[in-house]
Amino acid sequence: xxxxxxxxxxxxxxxxxxxxxxxxxxxxxxxxxxxxxxxxxxxxxxxxxxxxxxxxxxxxxxxxxxxxxxxxxxxxxxxxxxxxxxxxxxxxxxxxxxxxxxxxxxxxxxxxxxxxxxxxxxxxxxxxxxxxxxxxxxxxxxxxxxxxxxxxxxxxxxxxxxxxxxxxxxxxxxxxxxxxxxxxxxxxxxxxxxxxxxxxxxxxxxxxxxxxxxxxxxxxxxxxxxxxxxxxxxxxxxxxxxxxxxxxxxxxxxxxxxxxxxxxxxxxxxxxxxxxxxxxxxxxxxxxxxxxxxxxxxxxxxxxxxxxxxxxxxxxxxxxxxxxxxxxxxxxxxxxxxxxxxxxxxxxxxxxxxxxxxxxxxxxxxxxxxxxxxxxxxxxxxxxxxxxxxxxxxxxxxxxxxxxxxxxxxxxxxxxxxxxxxxxxxxxxxxxxxxxxxxxxxxxxxxxxxxxxxxxxxxxxxxxxxxxxxxxxxxxxxxxxxxxxxxxxxxxxxxxxxxxxxxxxxxxxxxxxxxxxxxxxxxxxxxxxxxxxxxxxxxxxxxxxxxxxxxxxxxxxxxxxxxxxxxxxxxxxxxxxxxxxxxxxxxxxxxxxxxxxxxxxxxxxxxxxxxxxxxxxxxxxxxxxxxxxxxxxxxxxxxxxxxxxxxxxxxxxxxx
Numbered sequence: 111x112x113x114x115x116x117x118x119x120x121x122x123x124x125x126x127x128x129x130x131x132x133x134x135x136x137x138x139x140x141x142x143x144x145x146x147x148x149x150x151x152x153x154x155x156x157x158x159x160x161x162x163x164x165x166x167x168x169x170x171x172x173x174x175x176x177x178x179x180x181x182x183x184x185x186x187x188x189x190x191x192x193x194x195x196x197x198x199x200x201x202x203x204x205x206x207x208x209x210x211x212x213x214x215x216x217x218x219x220x221x222x223x224x225x226x227x228x229x230x231x232x233x234x235x236x237x238x239x240x241x242x243x244x245x246x247x248x249x250x251x252x253x254x255x256x257x258x259x260x261x262x263x264x265x266x267x268x269x270x271x272x273x274x275x276x277x278x279x280x281x282x283x284x285x286x287x288x289x290x291x292x293x294x295x296x297x298x299x300x301x302x303x304x305x306x307x308x309x310x311x312x313x314x315x316x317x318x319x320x321x322x323x324x325x326x327x328x329x330x331x332x333x334x335x336x337x338x339x340x341x342x343x344x345x346x347x348x349x350x351x352x353x354x355x356x357x358x359x360x361x362x363x364x365x366x367x368x369x370x371x372x373x374x375x376x377x378x379x380x381x382x383x384x385x386x387x388x389x390x391x392x393x394x395x396x397x398x399x400x401x402x403x404x405x406x407x408x409x410x411x412x413x414x415x416x417x418x419x420x421x422x423x424x425x426x427x428x429x430x431x432x433x434x435x436x437x438x439x440x441x442x443x444x445x446x447x448x449x450x451x452x453x454x455x456x457x458x459x460x461x462x463x464x465x466x467x468x469x470x471x472x473x474x475x476x477x478x479x480x481x482x483x484x485x486x487x488x489x490x491x492x493x494x495x496x497x498x499x500x501x502x503x504x505x506x507x508x509x510x511x512x513x514x515x516x517x518x519x520x521x522x523x524x525x526x527x528x529x530x531x532x533x534x535x536x537x538x539x540x541x542x543x544x545x546x547x548x549x550x551x552x553x554x555x556x557x558x559x560x561x562x563x564x565x566x567x568x569x570x571x572x573x574x575x576x577x578x579x580x581x582x583x584x585x586x587x588x589x590x591x592x593x594x595x596x597x598x599x600x601x602x603x604x605x606x607x608x609x610x611x612x613x614x615x616x617x618x619x620x621x622x623x624x625x626x627x628x629x630x631x632x633x634x635x636x637x638x639x640x641x642x643x644x645x646x647x648x649x650x651x652x653x654x655x656x657x658x659x660x661x662x663x664x665x666x667x668x669x670x671x672x673x674x675x676x677x678x679x680x681x682x683x684x685x686x687x688x689x690x691x692x693x694x695x696x697x698x699x700x701x702x703x704x705x706x707x708x709x710x711x712x713x714x715x716x717x718x719x720x721x722x723x724x725x726x727x728x729x730x731x732x733x734x735x736x737x738x739x740x741x742x743x744x745x746x747x748x749x750x751x752x753x754x755x756x757x758x759x760x761x762x763x764x765x766x
Contacts, residue, residue, distance in 0.1 A: 115137070126479050141169075145163075196401075239394060245308045265309055272301065334414050336352065358392070381403050382400065408500045412477065445509050445510065446499070449495065456563065465483075468523075475509070476501055478498070488525055523660040538555060565602060596613070618630075630642040686729065693724070696744050732757060
């Protein structure tokens with residue numbers, strides 16, 4: 111009997127595993143980096159051990175520190191979650207050598223499925239359909255170029271050890287092949303320490319459909335339906351649903367049986383996911399097998415009524431699977447989206463800072479898997495996912511409707527999120543018709559307003575003015591004194607707007623240029639403002655942090671900074687030459703030096719945050735007068751990095 115479980119992960123998956131483990135009577139152990147000392151998963155666990163500094167290489171990827179934490183706490187089993195060490199065969203072996211039960215498949219299965227080349231060969235031998243291509247032992251440039259002529263174009267270059275779109279290139283013609291091979295090798299080597307490549311015939315605009323499989327030590331293998339993960343951005347999943355609107359019962363059975371063959375071929379145990387590409391004619395091809403619990407496993411749980419983490423623990427104890435294939439039934443429809451601290455309007459730039467408010471919506475059929483709370487700080491060290499938002503319904507439209515409402519009603523203040531972007535996807539007609547392929551975001555959805563910067567309209571600015579004019583406490587009502595007129599100035603993004611606010615009792619009128627908007631205050635308390643707008647009562651949520659005001663209404667979020675009492679040209683305003691860090695992170699390159707002439711838009715430094723590189727650019731022409739940060743420095747959001755002054759000012763300073 112296993113008694114104490116160490117979760118070798120962080121964030122929402124650690125929280126999710128801890129909750130099931132506790133419900134089953136396990137004692138739980140959390141591990142954490144110094145940056146996560148106050149994290150939710152740390153507080154929920156019975157015990158917790160610090161395993162190193164914030165950098166993942168020194169903490170969550172430090173297998174020695176994790177095994178030492180298990181020894182200190184007398185844990186007898188380890189759940190790796192997803193990411194980090196979850197698909198690391200050496201870690202699975204190390205757990206076994208330390209006398210610990212690894213909640214996952216045998217190391218041999220992890221190792222086989224970790225190689226796209228070897229796994230594809232194994233799948234061919236097992237009779238699982240694979241994409242035509244080249245996966246030979248000789249992966250030299252010359253051999254790949256020769257093989258490409260036989261495969262034909264378009265084709266995909268893939269890193270054999272890869273995942274998440276890294277080391278992957280779509281090649282349309284022979285002219286671009288050699289350079290694409292070079293770049294894919296370099297990217298694969300940097301990301302995975304392995305530059306082995308394979309080639310595959312490109313399946314154009316396919317569906318990405320995956321099958322959840324489970325196996326035990328007694329030879330039982332089952333599949334629990336499919337998940338459609340076709341809506342992706344740069345090969346990263348954005349929306350997942352079960353069942354797939356494209357899959358027929360016949361196709362589900364054929365893919366499920368193929369996935370079972372795949373699991374048997376590698377002597378699998380536990381939870382696994384076999385991923386397929388499905389073309390428009392419903393031909394399916396093996397893509398890869400993920401030897402762990404998937405991020406999107408909740409949609410399978412909601413349509414099957416099963417707890418997959420509980421299944422993992424059952425299998426790890428050597429027991430048989432809870433259900434046979436004929437006992438598994440699918441009920442209703444579930445859709446999951448990943449709520450990220452990122453800004454879709456600015457290239458999905460990760461966002462960091464204080465999470466002033468995080469209040470999930472409530473309602474029938476809703477589930478939130480999250481590892482953060484109000485008051486937490488979103489750091490640049492880890493993935494910026496705040497929560498997985500999942501909705502279940504008796505049918506697909508009911509699930510869609512519930513999910514849209516959940517996203518619109520979830521309150522997030524302090525960091526920009528992709529909340530509006532996600533709700534727009536779910537409401538989109540093409541998605542609603544079940545016709546979204548892997549090309550959906552790049553083609554059908556590419557011009558959606560959520561992907562482009564939007565200046566708040568006059569109604570949104572009027573709501574901000576209403577809060578600022580009345581005060582945010584809401585403790586005192588507006589008086590019926592004679593009408594007063596007040597100018598206010600609000601900064602939103604790179605724009606500053608001048609408003610003229612006229613207040614007469616509970617009526618507030620905002621004039622911006624020739625546009626006017628009038629609101630009538632109905633009620634205000636506890637961060638909620640109720641107004642009557644054109645005869646319709648509306649509610650706006652808000653949170654004020656100093657001069658910054660966050661607002662949410664009509665399914666959208668926006669923020670303004672009250673700069674009414676600041677000089678017209680603030681020190682850090684657009685074009686000031688005072689270049690600040692856009693988020694917390696590390697400086698990995700300084701491109702310029704003091705005294706160098708630059709043009710507006712030139713890259714000055716490169717900031718790394720959340721595993722991504724972000725160029726910080728000049729906001730004006732001029733000369734670099736000062737550098738305030740160097741390579742390797744950890745910087746905070748809004749920290750001054752570079753100062754640029756006009757050419758004539760620089761010459762005057764240097765010529766006395």
